[in-house]
Amino acid sequence: MAKTNPGRFFEDYAVGQVIAHAVPRTLSGGERALYHALYPARHALYSSDAFAAACGLGVAPLDDLIAFHTVFGKTVPDISLNAVANLGYAEGRWHRPVRAGDTLRSQSEVIGLKQNSNGKSGVVWVRTRGLNQRDELVLDYVRWVMVRKRDTDAPAPETVVPDLAEVVAASDLVLPEGLDFTGYDFTLAGEPHRLADYEIGEVIDHVDGVTVEEAEHMQATRLWQNTAKVHFDATFREDGRRLIYGGHVISLARALSFNGLANAQMIVGLNGGAHANPCFAGDTVRAWSEVLDKAETSAPGVGAIRLRLVAVKAGGEPGALRGEDGKYRPEVLLDLDYWALMPV
Amino acid sequence: MAKTNPGRFFEDYAVGQVIAHAVPRTLSGGERALYHALYPARHALYSSDAFAAACGLGVAPLDDLIAFHTVFGKTVPDISLNAVANLGYAEGRWHRPVRAGDTLRSQSEVIGLKQNSNGKSGVVWVRTRGLNQRDELVLDYVRWVMVRKRDTDAPAPETVVPDLAEVVAASDLVLPEGLDFTGYDFTLAGEPHRLADYEIGEVIDHVDGVTVEEAEHMQATRLWQNTAKVHFDATFREDGRRLIYGGHVISLARALSFNGLANAQMIVGLNGGAHANPCFAGDTVRAWSEVLDKAETSAPGVGAIRLRLVAVKAGGEPGALRGEDGKYRPEVLLDLDYWALMPV
Amino acid sequence: MAKTNPGRFFEDYAVGQVIAHAVPRTLSGGERALYHALYPARHALYSSDAFAAACGLGVAPLDDLIAFHTVFGKTVPDISLNAVANLGYAEGRWHRPVRAGDTLRSQSEVIGLKQNSNGKSGVVWVRTRGLNQRDELVLDYVRWVMVRKRDTDAPAPETVVPDLAEVVAASDLVLPEGLDFTGYDFTLAGEPHRLADYEIGEVIDHVDGVTVEEAEHMQATRLWQNTAKVHFDATFREDGRRLIYGGHVISLARALSFNGLANAQMIVGLNGGAHANPCFAGDTVRAWSEVLDKAETSAPGVGAIRLRLVAVKAGGEPGALRGEDGKYRPEVLLDLDYWALMPV
Incomplete structure (x- = not known):
């Protein structure tokens, strides 16, 4: 009996199936320190217990x-x-x-399946839930991936394409208990801009760039116990470079966005995202954001801002996302659509 | 008076001598996070407080x-x-x-000495003990090293070669207090295989590979306050590469062995080990294991598995350890013989 | 309205101005672990809670x-x-x-201004204070930098050059509450040398070298939330190397100085310092120290030693600081003058 995990193939999934993922993980101040070492993260709510407490949150979240x-x-x-x-x-x-101190585990429910016309692979939609040690829901999101078939002769499953919202409605965002920005300290936060200062359609160039090293993205990806081989094994590619985990680019871009969006403190919604092109060590990553929407919330002094966060490598320009053919420009690495909370 | 430590030479050791090593170290969640960033470590007992508690251990050990x-x-x-x-x-x-929160310190007793026939060096055997802040024994092991003489004219000491066990007897393994695998959650642990599923002689290919970077092994080696110059100073070798601390390869191979040995949770015995060939940055390290023995223990639901863990670089094949000449094959980096605890 | 921070230019400063710096930071065991991974730090007082407690300090400081x-x-x-x-x-x-657990924030007071004769830049002196979550002073120091003017036609400010002490007087050093070296354990600390064993003028070669990698200095610099672009963005220089944060070299040299100055435990005074030449990845950094002064203190068993700590790259020799022209030799990276506390 083979002992190692070959992974699941397209025909191993069925709509309604719930998969409990392995290896729960207890997080500590160590993960926070590493996050700050690996990304230029500066949002004050996550950096300072005192700042978080002043916003009604007690000890700073991760x-x-x-x-x-x-x-x-x-x-x-x-x-x-x-x-x-x-x-x-x-x-x-x-x-x-x-x-x-919190311990996280994950489970995913298969909510959609669609075999590709070539019969060699198919698309799997899952809704993933992150739970803490008290079985409370911490995070959920839908992801879809294209997965190979083990046996191309296996019959195609019934096609089920889930009906997914284009955007999480602002009224569906979950506000952290106790959050209050009425006494928000803009000086300590690093920028004076409040929600009212941002206009829908505004594009913000986050200016700074970070050149990525192999040792850094591998450490980050390991830290999340992500086991995908392409991130760690240089023998997969002739040039010895490892494909960088898309989430590494998300965190890099989000951290860079501090410069211009220092008050977009908490990420509460993920509307969509595309890893437009692969990122490799040696790339210098920059980021720009576009304000897509703004909304009120029920928490005192707290508004919501919907942002497009775009990471680019050399040649990328703020505002330049797609070519004339409608496809992502080759220097675009990431196009992420999310909601953050900001003082009104 | 020279202030720096020149290290000890062969003639500085005497059988019976006890050396108290410097710089005790308090460990925290930071070391755990770094361990997870530097190695693809996933054994659930060390990753999750909740999993460890369910196994009777309370807070997860490091x-x-x-x-x-x-x-x-x-x-x-x-x-x-x-x-x-x-x-x-x-x-x-x-x-x-x-x-x-525990603070570790080390002491070593010299238990053997044998001058080499060339008169320039000799072998020193030490039994090293790790103690915590309550002076409780945490770990002990025998190690032997070949050490240069300062003065080749110094007289040879009486030869004392300690009588060392080939293997730690299963009955001598120390079971962590409270350990109980009767309610073990194989789903959360990541694999269904229990001790009964492994056969003596079985060889497991751990499949995954990790390409090593200079920044990673140096960070790891520093974290353990290992001061050996060859690991940090590129000017020792013409090619600028630093010799990787053998222990880095041990941890890399052990972490890779999760894939196939996810339930070999706790390491409790070290029977032997050889750093067969040097490892350098740029090497892609893979691992395979061979089941050498199995045993019962007195803890509920807990068995012991004796494993040979082999790390290889490019060209290594599962099961291929030595050449026809009886020597380690050139692609073998590590041959480690240890006991781990596993649900029966 | 531009949202990103362009930084301040020379004409934006005025003597007496107090700047509250953004993004307070809560430190944890994670930062300690990373510090030990990034630098070969071994001073026992910072490594072991038990050692610190035995010196009257309770839990080990960072x-x-x-x-x-x-x-x-x-x-x-x-x-x-x-x-x-x-x-x-x-x-x-x-x-x-x-x-x-402590949360640090910073503020700086402008204490001096002097426009350069070329009219394009000027020197700004600031006194920076670090405060903890109880608003207690943790650290203060004066730093002066040359800053560009935004507008070369802006009028020059009145020249104010602060009167700065050449050296912090030993009597002005602040002794940590409770510090007591009368029961100091030299074995655990790693070296037998006490203050009496060092002579003014003595030069100590710290022997070991560390070759620096891009991933390491960037992680360190990010960890301190230092945002200066030149440390992270390879496109600033034709050779793709990033300028290493001068503080990285300070920590590297200080950690290397353990070998010969293991008992120079606590840094309590910074008399002066110069980043003599830039440091880049690939440089192998070594260090030497010169004893500049010794003093008594009011704490039991505790003396103060004033040290010149010099970091060099290839070609640097212990004791060789300046050339015949009085300028720093090209291989000198750092010349730091500080006070440390040591058992008498």
Whole structure:
């Protein structure tokens, strides 16, 4: 009996199936420190216990993307080990902050299946839930990936394409309990801009660039216990470069976006996302954002801002996303659509 | 008076001598997070407080190799600064788990000496003990190294070669207090295989590979406060590569062995080990294991599995250890013989 | 309205101005672990809770340079984003140890201004204070930098050159509450040398070398939330190398100085410092120290030693600081003058 995990193939999934992912993970101040070492993260709510307490949150949460990466990483051995492509995200919501000491685990429900016309692969949609040690929902999101078939002669399953929201409605966003921005300290946060200062359609160039090293993205990806081979094994490619985990680019871009969006503090919704082109060590990553929407919330002093976050490599320009053919420009690495909370 | 530590030479050791090693070290969640960033470590007992508690252990211990590296690192300035080669390990036992907040220190007793026939060096055997802040024994093991003489004219000491066990007897393994695998959650652990599913002689290919970077092995080696110059100073070799600490390869191989041995949870015995060939940045490390023995233990639901863990670089094949000449094949980096605890 | 921070230019400063720097930071065991992974730090007082407690300090503080880098990093967006050069340090004092759980923030007062004769830039002197979550002073120091003018036609400010002490007087050093070296364990600390064993003028070669990697200095610099672009963006230089944060070299040299100065435990005063030449990845950094002074203190068993700590790259020799022209030799990276506490 083979002992190692070959991953699941397209025909191993069935709509309604719930997969409990392995290896729960307790997070600590260590993960926070590493997150700050690996990304230029500066959002004050996640950096300072005192700042978080002043916003009604008590001890500072871990960055929302730590929760995302941890939950996502657990799904890799079951969902994307044989994936050809990570196609999209939708309906992501953060339900409660994660703090040092919390233990996260993940489970995914298969909500859609569609075999490709070539009969060699198919698309699998899953709704993934991250739960803490009290079985409370921390995060959920839909992801769809293209997965190879083990046996191309296996019969195609009934096609089920889930009906996914284009955008998480602002009224569906979950506000962290106690959050209050009425006494928000803009000086300590690093920028004076409040929600009212941003206009829909506004494009913000985040200016700074970070050149990525192999040692860094591998450490980050391991930290989330993401086991996809292409991130670690140089023998997969002739040039010895490893494909960088798409989530590494998300965190890099989000951290760079501090410069211009220092007050877009908490990520609460993930509307969609595409890893437009692969990223490799040696690339210098820059980021720009576009304000897509703004909304009120029920929490005192707290508004919601919907942002398009775009990561680019050399040649990328703020605002330049797609070519004349409608496809992503070759220098675009990431196109992420998310909601963040900001003082009004 | 010279202030720096020149290290000890062969003639500085005497059988019976006990050396208290410097710089005790308090470990925290930070070391755990770094361990997970530096190695693809996924064993659930060390990853999740909740999983460890369900196994009767309370808060999750730090990986057993964190204890090993920390204790080992402290011995380097006194034992191996002038070592020509690290020759072997024997009679290693883990006596109790180490947790965040524990402070470790090390001491070594010289238990054997044998001058080489060339008169220029000799072999030193030491039994090293790791103690925590309550002076409880955490770990002990025998190591022997070849050490240069300062003065080749110094008289040879009486030869004392310790009588070392080939294998730690299963009945001598120390079971962590409270350990109970009767309610073991195989789904959360990541694999369904229990001790009964493994056969003596079975060889497991752990499949995954990790290409090593200079920044990673140096960070790991520093973290254990291992001061051996060859790991950090590129000017030692013409090609600028640094010799990777053998323990880094041990942890890499052990972490890779999760894929096929996810339930070989706790390392409790070290029967032997050889760093067969040097490892350098750029090498892609893979691992395979061979089941050498199985045994019952007194803890509920807990068995012991004796494993040979082999790390290889490019060209290594599962099961291929030695050439026709009886010597390790050139692509073999590590041959480690250890006991782990596994649900029966 | 541009949302990103362009940094301040010379004409944006006025003597007496107090700048509250953004993004307070809570430190944990994670930062300590990373510090140990990034630098070969071994001073026992910062490595072991038990050792610190035996010296009257309770739980081990974080390395004094963690406090320095954290406080310094916060000043970068306001002080040195448009700096041409970091010219010097003076009058630095550590006022109380920082421990895991503490939250640090920084503020700077402009204490001097002098426009350069070319009219294109000027020197700004600031006194920076690091405060903890109880608003207690943790650290203060004076730094002066050369900053570009935005508008070369802007009028020159009145020249104010602060009167800075050449050296912090030993009597002005702040002794950590409770510090007591009368029961100091030299064996655990790693070296037998006490203050009486060092002679003024003595030069100590710290022997070991560390070859620096891009991934390491970037992780360190990010950890301190230092945002200066030149440390992260390879496109600034034709050779793709990033300029290493001067503080990285300080920590590297200080950690290397353990070998010969293991008992120079706590840094309490910063008399001056110069980043003599730039450091790049690939450089192998070594260090030597010169004993500049010794003094008594009011704490039991505790003396103060004033040290010149010099970091060099290839070609550097212990004791060789300046050429015949009085300028730093090209292989000198750092010349730091500080006070440390040592058992008498």
